[in-house]
Amino acid sequence: PTIAARVATHRELLPEPLLDRVHFDDHDTAADIAADIIRSGRRTASATLAYLREHYGVERQWRRYAEVILGATRRPSLTYRLRPRTAATRYRLAPWCYEWEGGFYHDYRADHTMMPRLAALLSRHPDGFDAQQAAAAGSAPGDLEHWYEEGYLVPILD
Numbered sequence: 408p409t410i411a412a413r414v415a416t417h418r419e420l421l422p423e424p425l426l427d428r429v430h431f432d433d434h435d436t437a438a439d440i441a442a443d444i445i446r447s448g449r450r451t452a453s454a455t456l457a458y459l460r461e462h463y464g465v466e467r468q469w470r471r472y473a474e475v476i477l478g479a480t481r482r483p484s485l486t487y488r489l490r491p492r493t494a495a496t497r498y499r500l501a502p503w504c505y506e507w508e509g510g511f512y513h514d515y516r517a518d519h520t521m522m523p524r525l526a527a528l529l530s531r532h533p534d535g536f537d538a539q540q541a542a543a544a545g546s547a548p549g550d551l552e553h554w555y556e557e558g559y560l561v562p563i564l565d
Contacts, residue, residue: 408444408451410437415514418505425455430519431512490564497535498551498560511559525554535563 410427411417417428427444429436443449461467500506503514509526510519528536528544536544541551554560 408449410440410444412437413505413507413512414517415503421455421458425452425458430507431517432519490562492555492562494538497537497563498541498555499535499563500529501558501561504559513558515558522554522559524550525559 408427410429411420412431412433413428414431417426420426427440429440500511501513505512506526506529507519509523510521511525512519524544524546528541528546531544532540538551542548551560555562
């Protein structure tokens with residue numbers, strides 16, 4: 408059995424019940440889980456192995472790589488388009504972050520930070536929010552820009 412930290416792809420690689428996960432740097436919980444695995448003699452669950460075979464089997468991966476490579480077509484060059492942020496820009500939690508109990512883990516900073524105002528805002532607006540909604544939810548002036556600059560929020564692009 409694997410014990411993974413909730414970082415990067417390990418947050419989503421396998422569905423939650425198929426893998427033991429701990430928060431980054433939570434050595435005590437990881438040790439408790441490891442001790443339980445050793446004491447109980449628990450092996451990797453058959454459901455986990457079945458999921459891995461179905462979604463990550465070597466043959467399937469080779470087949471998919473071949474499909475992508477052999478099916479590739481030349482596309483027109485991309486055109487740069489500046490999308491300036493405005494008061495109407497909507498934001499969401501960055502994909503390299505996750506929330507837990509009012510705290511946020513940031514993959515690139517490798518730390519946990521308690522931000523109750525951001526947690527409340529995301530709870531109130533799970534599909535994204537703009538500056539006016541942030542202010543109405545009690546965010547302090549400058550919060551939105553700070554969260555954006557620190558990489559916790561990203562603009563929602565239409």
